[in-house]
Amino acid sequence: MQSRTPAAREGYRGGAMIGGTNLLPDAEALCKADKANTSDPEPARPQAIAPNPDGIPNELREVPQWVCWRYEWRQIKGGEWKWAKVPVNARTGGNASSTDPTTWSDFDTAYQAYSRLDCDGTGFVLSKADHFVGIDLDHCRDASTGEIKPWTMAIIQDMATYAEASPSGTGIRMFVFANLPPNGRKKGPIEMYESGRYLTVTGCRIKGTPSKVKARQAEVEAFHAETFGTRPAQVADPSTVQASRPVPAIEDRARLERAFVSKNGQEIKALFDGVWQDHYASQSEADSALCCHLAFWFGRDIMAIDRVFRLSGLMRPKWDAPARGGETYGAGTVARAIAITAETSGQGNLLSGTSGTSGGVCSPNDCGMPEADGGHSGTSGGPVRQDAPKGFVNDNTGLYRLEEDQEGAVQEVWLGPRLDVLGMTRDTSSGAWGLYIEWRDPDGQLHRWAMPLSMLSRDDSTWHSTLADGGWIGAPGRKNRQSIATYLATSRPKARVRCVERTGWHGPVYVFPDEVVGSTGEMVVLQHEVAESVYRRGGTLEGWQECLATLAQGNSRLVLAISAAFAAALLEVAGKESGGLNFVGGSSTGKSTALHAAGSVCGGGGISGFVRNWRATSNGLEGLAAMHCDSLLALDELGQADARAVSEAVYMLANGSGKSRATRDGTHRTPATWRTLVLSSGEIGLALKIQEEMGRTVKAGQEVRLVDIPADAGKGLGLFENLHGHASPTVFADSIKRAAATHYGHAFRAFTARMVADMDNARTEVLKAIPAFVARACPAEADGQVRRVAARFALCAVAGEMATEWGILPWRAGEAIEAAMRCLGEWIAARGGAGASEDRAILSAVRLFIEQHGAARFQDLDADGNANADRCINRAGFRRKAQAGHEFIFLPSVFSAEVLRGHDASRATKVLKQAGWLRTNEKGLQVKVALPGLGRPRCYVVALPDEQEG
Numbered sequence: 001m002q003s004r005t006p007a008a009r010e011g012y013r014g015g016a017m018i019g020g021t022n023l024l025p026d027a028e029a030l031c032k033a034d035k036a037n038t039s040d041p042e043p044a045r046p047q048a049i050a051p052n053p054d055g056i057p058n059e060l061r062e063v064p065q066w067v068c069w070r071y072e073w074r075q076i077k078g079g080e081w082k083w084a085k086v087p088v089n090a091r092t093g094g095n096a097s098s099t100d101p102t103t104w105s106d107f108d109t110a111y112q113a114y115s116r117l118d119c120d121g122t123g124f125v126l127s128k129a130d131h132f133v134g135i136d137l138d139h140c141r142d143a144s145t146g147e148i149k150p151w152t153m154a155i156i157q158d159m160a161t162y163a164e165a166s167p168s169g170t171g172i173r174m175f176v177f178a179n180l181p182p183n184g185r186k187k188g189p190i191e192m193y194e195s196g197r198y199l200t201v202t203g204c205r206i207k208g209t210p211s212k213v214k215a216r217q218a219e220v221e222a223f224h225a226e227t228f229g230t231r232p233a234q235v236a237d238p239s240t241v242q243a244s245r246p247v248p249a250i251e252d253r254a255r256l257e258r259a260f261v262s263k264n265g266q267e268i269k270a271l272f273d274g275v276w277q278d279h280y281a282s283q284s285e286a287d288s289a290l291c292c293h294l295a296f297w298f299g300r301d302i303m304a305i306d307r308v309f310r311l312s313g314l315m316r317p318k319w320d321a322p323a324r325g326g327e328t329y330g331a332g333t334v335a336r337a338i339a340i341t342a343e344t345s346g347q348g349n350l351l352s353g354t355s356g357t358s359g360g361v362c363s364p365n366d367c368g369m370p371e372a373d374g375g376h377s378g379t380s381g382g383p384v385r386q387d388a389p390k391g392f393v394n395d396n397t398g399l400y401r402l403e404e405d406q407e408g409a410v411q412e413v414w415l416g417p418r419l420d421v422l423g424m425t426r427d428t429s430s431g432a433w434g435l436y437i438e439w440r441d442p443d444g445q446l447h448r449w450a451m452p453l454s455m456l457s458r459d460d461s462t463w464h465s466t467l468a469d470g471g472w473i474g475a476p477g478r479k480n481r482q483s484i485a486t487y488l489a490t491s492r493p494k495a496r497v498r499c500v501e502r503t504g505w506h507g508p509v510y511v512f513p514d515e516v517v518g519s520t521g522e523m524v525v526l527q528h529e530v531a532e533s534v535y536r537r538g539g540t541l542e543g544w545q546e547c548l549a550t551l552a553q554g555n556s557r558l559v560l561a562i563s564a565a566f567a568a569a570l571l572e573v574a575g576k577e578s579g580g581l582n583f584v585g586g587s588s589t590g591k592s593t594a595l596h597a598a599g600s601v602c603g604g605g606g607i608s609g610f611v612r613n614w615r616a617t618s619n620g621l622e623g624l625a626a627m628h629c630d631s632l633l634a635l636d637e638l639g640q641a642d643a644r645a646v647s648e649a650v651y652m653l654a655n656g657s658g659k660s661r662a663t664r665d666g667t668h669r670t671p672a673t674w675r676t677l678v679l680s681s682g683e684i685g686l687a688l689k690i691q692e693e694m695g696r697t698v699k700a701g702q703e704v705r706l707v708d709i710p711a712d713a714g715k716g717l718g719l720f721e722n723l724h725g726h727a728s729p730t731v732f733a734d735s736i737k738r739a740a741a742t743h744y745g746h747a748f749r750a751f752t753a754r755m756v757a758d759m760d761n762a763r764t765e766v767l768k769a770i771p772a773f774v775a776r777a778c779p780a781e782a783d784g785q786v787r788r789v790a791a792r793f794a795l796c797a798v799a800g801e802m803a804t805e806w807g808i809l810p811w812r813a814g815e816a817i818e819a820a821m822r823c824l825g826e827w828i829a830a831r832g833g834a835g836a837s838e839d840r841a842i843l844s845a846v847r848l849f850i851e852q853h854g855a856a857r858f859q860d861l862d863a864d865g866n867a868n869a870d871r872c873i874n875r876a877g878f879r880r881k882a883q884a885g886h887e888f889i890f891l892p893s894v895f896s897a898e899v900l901r902g903h904d905a906s907r908a909t910k911v912l913k914q915a916g917w918l919r920t921n922e923k924g925l926q927v928k929v930a931l932p933g934l935g936r937p938r939c940y941v942v943a944l945p946d947e948q949e950g
Contacts, residue, residue, distance in 0.1 A: 042073045046083055048120040048167035048202075053111055055203030057162050059213040060124055060132075060175065066110035067096040067103065067198055068119035085120075085167075087198055093117050098125050098198045121167050124175075125198040132213070133220055134199040135159070135174040136166075136191040143169030148206070156206065158223065161214040165204040172206065173199055175213045178220040184228025192224060210411055215397075218261060252308050254393060254402075259297045268293045274313020284333075287314055291337035300338045306330060389490035394418060399474075401483045415484050416474030419467075423495030425450050425527050434527050435488055436497045441471020448514075450499050450527035456485050463488075499527035502674060503535075504630030505572045508759065510752040513627075517749065518756040534627060536605040539743030541750060545810045547739035548597060549747075551732070553811055554722030557583065557713060558736075559819035560793075561594040561679055562809070563800030565601035565632040566751050568677040570799050572630055573755075573763050574770060578656045579704075579792050580678030582638065583719070584685040585711025590719030591681035592636055593733040594711075596740040598679050599634045604744030610634055614641035614649075614680070621649050622658035622672050629674035631748065638682025653678055654705035677792075680706065703831075704785050707792070709823050710830060747808050751799075754806045765802065770794040773817070777824050783839075786828060793824040842900070842908045843915060846942060849899045850888055854879070858888060867932040878931060882943060887919065889929050890940040909940070917942050 048071070053061075068088040075081050087096035089103040090113035096103035105113075110122045126134050140152035146165075148156070152172055156163050163174045180194045193199070205211060260269045270276070271293070276286035290312060291305055298304040309315060309330070319330035327335075393400040393412060399419050400412040417439060425434040434452045441447060447470045455463040464481055467474070474484055500506050503526060509518035512535050513526050552558035564581060571578065583591045592611070599610030611634040612624055625633060633653070638646065652658065658672040685708040715721045717729045726732035755762050773794035778787055800816020803809040809816075831840075858879040859872040867878070876898070878889040890899065900908045909925045912918035919941035921927050926938035 043083075045071050046168060049165060049169055049204050051111065051114060051122045051201065052203035053107075055164070055205045055211075056107070056201055057175070057211060057213050059162075059177075060201065061107040063124075063130055063132075064106040065101075065104045065125040065127055065130065066090065066107045067105070067123050067125060068110055068114050068117060069121055069123045069198075069200060070117075070119045085123075085200060087123060087125075088113075088117060088119055090114075090117070096125075096198075098196055101127075121200050121202065123198040123200045126193050126195050128195045131177050131179065131194075133176050133178045133180055133192060133194045134197070135176070135223075136193075136199060137172040137174075138166075138189040138191075139170055140172055140189060141165060141170050148172070155223065156209060159214075159216055159219055161210055161216055162212060163206040163209040164202050165206065167200050167202055173201070175199075176216040176220060177213060178215065178217045181221055181224050184224060187227055190227055192220075192227075212411070252304070252311070255297055256308070258395070259293065264293065271314065272312045276314070283314065283316075287319075287333050288337060290314055291333050292341055295334075295337045295341035300341060302334055302338065305334050305337065309334075389487060389492070392487050394420065394487075399484070399487065401480075401487075413480070413483070414475055415480050415487070417472055419472060419484075419487070421488065421491040421493050422448075423493050423497045423523070425497045425499035425525060427499055427501070427527075432499060432501065432527065434499055435491065436495075436525060437488070439467070439470070439472040442473070443471070445471065447471065448525075450497070450525040451488075452527055453489070456489050496522065498522050498524045500524060501527060502626045502629040502672070504675065505569075508756065510569070510630070510756065512749070515749070517752045528627075534610060535603040535631075535745060535748075537603070537745035537749075538605055538741075539746075541743075541746035541808075544600060544739070544743035544747060545808075547743060548600060548736060550810050551724050551736055551739075552597065553815060554724075555713070555720050556819040556822045557590075557594050557709070557711065557719045558597055559800065559811070559815055560709075560796055560823050561598040562601060563796040563803075563816045563820065564677055564679050565598040565748065566799035566803045566808075567795040568628075568631045568633075568675075569748070569752055569755060570766055570795055571675040571677065573759075574766050574795055576791065576795060578654045578674070578676050578678070579789075580633075580650075580653065580680055580706040581792075581796075582678075582680040582682060582685065582706050582708050583711040584682055584708045585719070586683060588718070588730075589711045590729060590733050591711050593736050594719060595634045595636055595679055595681055597736050598632060600740035600744040600747075602631050602745065602748040604740060609740060609744065611636050614638050614646065614682075616641075618645065618648065618652070618659065621653065625653055625656075625658075625674040625676050626672045628676050631676065633676045633678045635678060635680045638680055639684055650706045677795075678706065681711070704789055707789050707827055708830070709827055747803070750808050751803055751806070754808075762802070766795075766798055769798045769801075773797055773820070777821055789827065790824055793820040796820050838903070838907070839911045842903050842911045843917070845901075845903065846899055846912065846917065847944065849876075850942070850944060854888070861889075861932075865930050865932070877939065878929075885943060888942045889931070890942060891937070892926070892939065895940045912942065916945060919943060 068090050069085045070088055071083045072086045073081060074084040074086075087098065087103075088094070089096040090105040090110040092103075093113075094103075104125055107122075113119065114122050124132075124134075126132055135155075137152050137155065140149045141147070143165075156172065156174070159174055159176060161174055161176045163172055165171070166173055178194075180192060185192055256272070259265060260272075262268070267279070268290070270279075271286055271290040276283060280286040280289065287309075291309060294305040294308055298308065310319070319328070319333075321329050323329045323332050388394040391402050393402060396418060398417050399415045401415055403411050403413060420438045421435050422438050423436045425436050426432060432452065434450050434454075436448065436450050438446065438448045449466070449470065451463055451466070461481060464474070464484065474480065498520070500511055503511050503513065505511075506524060507520060509516050509520055509524055511517075511524060511526050513528070514535070516524050549562065552562055560581070561583075570576075583594055585591060595611050596609055603610045610632070614635045614637055616624065641649075653676065656674050656676075711719045713719055713721045717723065720729050720732060723729065723732045726735060770791055774787055774790045777793070778790050782790075797817040797820035800809065800811070800819075801813065804811045804813060804816065853876060857872065857874055857876040859875055859877075860868045861878050861880040862868065863881075865880075875891075876894045877891050879886050880889065881887075896905045909918060913920055913925060918925060919927060925940070927941055928936045929939045929941065930936050931939075
């Protein structure tokens with residue numbers, strides 16, 4: 001898009017009378033002028049303006065269709081003689097032809113040959129392949145003063161493209177990008193060509209015109225129709241038209257341009273040019289009609305309407321004449337137009353940054369935001385999406401920066417495709433401000449992104465890269481990128497959007513990166529530095545149900561995994577913390593298949609679908625968790641991750657908060673938060689992973705947060721129990737993976753939509769069903785940790801049953817509950833019972849130490865309390881015989897530092913006493929024992945109940 005200046009024509013194509021003066025010479029008069037030099041001897045050779053290469057537009061210079069030309073005294077048709085401009089081949093010096101490309105050259109060759117071959121100038125050949133149109137206006141400029149006739153100035157202003165003086169200085173050449181309508185190429189002093197001709201090019205640009213060739217298809221068609229059309233153009237009443245109207249200012253021209261190409265553009269253009277007789281009974285009615293149009297396009301701005309009307313062809317002395325009530329005729333006409341114009345274009349004054357009323361803008365969810373219908377102003381005549389800030393144009397043809405050259409001509413620099421700023425975003429605390437922007441990629445796909453404004457203040461160009469990744473491909477170069485940043489930073493749309501920084505539940509709505517399920521009093525969007533979404537959709541819900549969900553039936557691990565994906569949406573409803581399930585087993589048992597099946601509930605696409613890898617940095621996992629808030633986070637290959645990172649990550653993911661960090665000025669930065677349900681897989685469990693690589697014992701809190709479930713279902717089929725007729729577990733797994741890669745992302749959205757529609761009942765059902773499941777699944781003596789884990793399995797069971805009841809899962813009732821019950825029972829059995837895991841760990845640690853070091857680090861005592869003669873290296877204590885076996889006397893320092901490492905000593909001694917392992921007295925848990933060389937220190941005396949010592 002270029003700045004298409006509205007016409008300010010004082011003349012009319014074909015010799016029209018305007019204001020009683022024939023401004024356009026007729027053909028007969030021009031022919032007489034051409035015959036001035038027809039007699040022999042040959043008259044003096046004309047002096048041509050020397051070519052100025054720096055003034056010639058690059059759009060022409062870069063096309064290799066150049067020739068030279070020289071004056072030759074020739075006889076033309078009709079027997080007349082004149083100085084003809086003969087084209088010259090710049091390479092050979094022979095004649096060139098406008099229809100023979102072999103006689104053309106590039107500009108540099110032609111310009112060098114211009115002097116070498118004693119030519120008079122250079123010329124450009126028009127060809128169908130280049131889409132240039134050349135317009136030649138003769139006898140319209142004073143060569144000595146440079147004054148241009150009014151009828152020519154109107155055309156120059158209309159075209160608003162590169163224009164230059166002809167070699168004689170008495171004509172004007174213009175070039176535009178367009179296609180000429182058929183028929184009509186020459187009439188009087190006007191010629192228009194697009195092929196088969198060459199035009200001389202001087203580079204002597206007319207002051208005030210653009211330095212570049214502009215695209216002007218609509219203007220060319222209108223000009224051609226008026227000049228060569230069979231229907232005579234409308235002629236305004238000479239008494240009502242000013243002989244010479246001033247040109248509208250750049251701000252008003254930009255607004256008028258959009259009005260002229262709108263749905264009612266032809267009518268508005270005719271009225272502005274003063275042509276009204278065919279449609280209105282009087283000029284007063286035409287005045288009122290034009291004012292109504294101006295009220296719409298100039299935001300009902302009284303000053304703007306009056307200012308622009310005075311530049312129109314309808315302006316007459318009556319406008320300022322007194323009328324009834326003491327006001328002028330013009331003031332009354334403007335006031336009535338404003339009163340009956342309810343809506344405006346919403347554009348206001350383009351370069352001043354003012355805006356009109358945004359009436360008529362559609363808004364999904366009644367939030368004041370325009371719908372993504374692909375419509376744009378300028379072609380439909382309807383309301384626009386935004387006000388471009390001062391110095392920019394944003395329309396269907398793209399985003400442009402407006403700038404003036406040294407001669408005052410307005411240039412439009414293309415920055416990229418159209419880029420709409422739909423609204424300004426901010427969070428509930430009126431912080432985290434951003435812009436809600438929209439664009440279409442080269443395939444026409446609509447993109448929307450809530451971009452944090454803070455990205456524009458950084459030294460990098462991440463925001464620009466994100467736009468490019470989304471298909472908005474702008475002009476290269478640092479200056480253009482800075483202009484785009486200025487456009488965004490200075491955009492101030494009126495619409496406001498509530499932004500959130502994570503997915504999931506926010507009050508009554510569930511926020512996805514590309515969609516919000518539910519509604520509030522205002523629009524809600526996810527504001528993130530990356531526009532990518534992991535919640536992609538593919539295939540259909542029906543295809544997912546038939547090809548994947550049905551096959552999960554009868555397979556407890558698959559049913560549990562899929563149910564867990566739905567359960568993530570219930571964490572907030574149930575008031576439960578984050579946590580995870582980890583399928584543990586050998587390679588090729590089906591662990592990854594279970595993760596892909598579960599991930600297809602929420603999203604997919606790409607190589608890995610919805611599944612991510614444990615091998616990530618702490619920051620990376622924080623970002624993943626925030627983008628999977630209130631949904632499933634599937635992490636594969638626990639064994640590939642660093643043990644220390646896993647140990648920290650388990651706590652971080654379950655606690656639902658990232659690390660506390662400081663900003664650049666040292667103030668506290670709000671950490672990322674989330675609720676998520678992790679589904680993991682690994683060849684070794686969490687405890688063994690930490691023990692093998694860190695030499696530490698896993699803490700009970702870690703085991704509870706990420707629960708190890710045996711992947712092998714015990715049927716000889718790996719993770720599976722029912723292959724549904726498939727030949728092998730491998731074939732069955734491949735079938736599920738293909739289905740997950742084809743159909744994904746629909747089930748979870750359907751689940752959240754149903755929750756939004758019936759949230760109260762859903763909450764009641766969840767809160768009622770979880771305690772019932774835990775009571776049924778756990779023995780009465782079960783520890784609180786076991787019940788805590790059981791509640792997570794219960795959440796999965798309830799989610800699976802709800803999805804089944806709502807028709808999202810094609811399972812029979814009770815399928816999800818049975819699977820959760822079975823997997824929970826196997827976990828309890830694997831941990832050694834329903835007691836507290838810390839207590840079991842303490843007893844195991846004491847037993848292990850005695851089994852490993854019983855004979856090596858404990859010095860034997862005889863019945864009298866004397867030590868044997870054998871030397872004991874690195875002694876931990878003493879051993880003596882008792883009635884039921886041996887007693888191990890631990891020195892206090894060794895007992896706390898080595899035996900109970902990682903455990904609370906106070907709790908540990910109480911557990912040992914409760915288990916009957918610790919010998920105590922009425923004074924405490926330690927007893928005084930006479931030891932050789934040590935006196936009677938207080939020691940811990942332990943006796944294993946089953947006498948299993950080293």
